[in-house]
Amino acid sequence: MIAHLRGRLLFKTPNQAVIDCAGVGYEVTISVATFTSLPADGAEASLHIYTHVREDQIALFGFAETQEKRLFEKLLTISGIGPKLAITVLSGIASDRLVAAIRSGDYATLTRIPGIGKKTAERVVLELKDKLDDMAVPVASSTGTHHGPVGDDALSALVNLGYPRPIAQRAIETAIAKDAAAGQEFETLFRAAMAAIR
DSSP states (O other): OOOEEEEEEEEEETTEEEEEETTEEEEEEEOHHHHHHSOOTTSEEEEEEEEEEETTEEEEEEESSHHHHHHHHHHHTSTTOOHHHHHHHHHHSOHHHHHHHHHHTOHHHHHTSTTOOHHHHHHHHHHHTTSOTTSOOOGGGGSOOOOHHHHHHHHHHHHHTTOOHHHHHHHHHHHHHHOGGGGGOHHHHHHHHHHHHO
16 A cells, blocks of 8 residues: 655645655545645655555555544544545645534534535544544634625625635645735735736
């Protein structure tokens, strides 16, 4: 099984990356969190890999952080959640916020994640609530992220352009994390978020 890849990043999109390792290009499905942490195309990148094997396919799922990979693997233990839905979940919410929501039984937060309905959210909490004790969660992560009217306007603009809401939200969070002042002005934040998506 492939557990780790390191090589030249040929290209990346918010849900996929191709890494050239000794002349072989590996196509890896990634989350938005991993996408935002990857370097520019052409630079060296490394990913922790989960190899999913089916009769008709071998698929690679990549993670910048080991905690995200472990959370992915825990999600796979839940009936009704396969690799594609698990990666969608991790793209829809930061890992630390997901852990906090599961631990506290925050169904409202969980059901806002694309692909997670009420029944699935209940299963996630029931089956994982007591299995996440070894995952560190910053205290601030238990509160929902909100970036005021400017952030809301930028989020709305990105969604109207056709970007999925989780990707747009992540881009805004990345832009503000890089430059807190960007969150004060719509045009600055919008441009920074667009750059983060690309």
